[in-house]
Amino acid sequence: MEKIFSHPKSLRQISTHYCAGCGHGIAHRLIAEVIDELAIREKIIAIAPVGCAVIAYDYWDFDCSEAAHGRALAVATAIKRLRPQNIVFTYQGDGDLAAIGTNETIHTANRGENISVIFINNAVYGMTGGQMAPTTLIGQKTATTPKGRDATVQGYPLKISELLAQLPAVKYIERVSLHSPQEVLKTKKAIKQAFQNQIDNVGFSLVEILSPCPTYWDLSPKAALDWIREVMVKEFPLGRIK
Amino acid sequence: MIMVEKVIIAGAGGQGIMLLGRVMAEAAMREGKFVTWLPAYGAEVRGGTAYCMVIISDSEISSPYIDEADSLIIMNEPSLAKFTSRLKNKGLLIVNTSLINKEMDDKKFHILKHPFTDKAIQLGNIRVANMVALGCYIAKNKIVATKTVLKVIEDFAPKNKKELIGINQQALLAGGEPKW
Numbered sequence A: 001m002e003k004i005f006s007h008p009k010s011l012r013q014i015s016t017h018y019c020a021g022c023g024h025g026i027a028h029r030l031i032a033e034v035i036d037e038l039a040i041r042e043k044i045i046a047i048a049p050v051g052c053a054v055i056a057y058d059y060w061d062f063d064c065s066e067a068a069h070g071r072a073l074a075v076a077t078a079i080k081r082l083r084p085q086n087i088v089f090t091y092q093g094d095g096d097l098a099a100i101g102t103n104e105t106i107h108t109a110n111r112g113e114n115i116s117v118i119f120i121n122n123a124v125y126g127m128t129g130g131q132m133a134p135t136t137l138i139g140q141k142t143a144t145t146p147k148g149r150d151a152t153v154q155g156y157p158l159k160i161s162e163l164l165a166q167l168p169a170v171k172y173i174e175r176v177s178l179h180s181p182q183e184v185l186k187t188k189k190a191i192k193q194a195f196q197n198q199i200d201n202v203g204f205s206l207v208e209i210l211s212p213c214p215t216y217w218d219l220s221p222k223a224a225l226d227w228i229r230e231v232m233v234k235e236f237p238l239g240r241i242k
Numbered sequence B: 001m002i003m004v005e006k007v008i009i010a011g012a013g014g015q016g017i018m019l020l021g022r023v024m025a026e027a028a029m030r031e032g033k034f035v036t037w038l039p040a041y042g043a044e045v046r047g048g049t050a051y052c053m054v055i056i057s058d059s060e061i062s063s064p065y066i067d068e069a070d071s072l073i074i075m076n077e078p079s080l081a082k083f084t085s086r087l088k089n090k091g092l093l094i095v096n097t098s099l100i101n102k103e104m105d106d107k108k109f110h111i112l113k114h115p116f117t118d119k120a121i122q123l124g125n126i127r128v129a130n131m132v133a134l135g136c137y138i139a140k141n142k143i144v145a146t147k148t149v150l151k152v153i154e155d156f157a158p159k160n161k162k163e164l165i166g167i168n169q170q171a172l173l174a175g176g177e178p179k180w
Helices: A024-037 A052-058 A072-082 A094-098 A102-111 A160-164 A181-199 A221-235 B017-030 B077-086 B116-123 B126-141 B146-156 B159-175
Strands: A044-047 A063-065 A087-093 A116-121 A170-177 A204-210 B004-012 B034-041 B049-057 B069-074 B087-096 B110-114
Touching: A024 A052, A024 A087, A024 A116, A024 A181, A044 A072, A052 A087, A072 A087, A072 A094, A072 A102, A087 A094, A087 A181, A094 A102, A094 A116, A102 A160, A102 A204, A116 A181, A160 A170, A160 A204, A170 A181, A170 A221, A181 A204, A204 A221, B004 B017, B004 B077, B004 B126, B017 B034, B017 B049, B017 B126, B017 B146, B049 B077, B069 B077, B069 B126, B077 B087, B087 B126, B110 B126, B116 B126, B116 B159, B126 B146, B126 B159, B146 B159
Parallel strands: A044 A063, A044 A087, A087 A116, A116 A204, A170 A204, B004 B069, B069 B087, B087 B110
Antiparallel strands: B004 B049, B034 B049
């Protein structure tokens, strides 16, 4: 009998520290599966973020680097330019990529560095206690918007993916989600595309993944998935952006 | 002789370790002592290890960091392994036996072993295990008056959580009972 499903080699067989219902576990696994399937485990270098996934390298069984908060794309640029034969990707949350790291994100994209970016969007700052993030929705209650985000005071959810799509050197941007098995499969396809683009020297590729955060959305794990499906995708539409 | 008491309080994220330390420090401050409170915790939002260092002194404290503690309050098993090496010889070791099953060196330390989590459940809310432990601690070394701590508990309760004052105070008193 043929074995058609097993634990990815690129994923360590240990329990993660993530909260019940968090999307990181799924995203980590999809990346590991893609790396196994593309047979790039020996060439891959990941740059971990600062955030709940700061110790992602404990869960992945391939080479990883740390970076200061928001500077993953600067580190990735350096690694890729010095070692173009490696496949280099960053794994960043919405604070890391679209708040403190906005500068690095825009300029790395604008230079068209041939790297892949996995952007985990959970509409809050997780590790630091659930504060408002650039991608927080209007009306969403967070630690720093206890009455709900008010556009007149805190502005609107930032569509960094749509902004980056304006840049001519950006070659691939897709927004996907983890709220159902079908969407999880689409997420895997997008991740694979972003890595394949790098292998084929296509250019800067980014996958934005809408990911549940039951703890700071104050929802059960199932209700968190429902919230993505019913509310978040209306503000952050899924699909190919570039 | 300057009185200095250095206590490390450790447990899992979510056991109320920080609050335990802050209540203790506030009570000592209200009684006219110098106090410091220094928290330490990891990246995990749920679980993980959390600990705080409380120093209570008659005179100014120059550093909030504790190399060698006089007392330890240990609420879970991983913390026992992590912190016993930081307790001085003949120091006070308070252990939550509800979650800790390990052997301890009672020649080296003065050990108080009680099921704080079980007592809290018995009282009606698992989350007050921290106050049970605090009650046990202040009954033993009398560093602050129970009356002061009871008032701090009342003052610390947020506006919308006033109904929790009672059970936290009960937990403090239960922890100080001579017999369980």
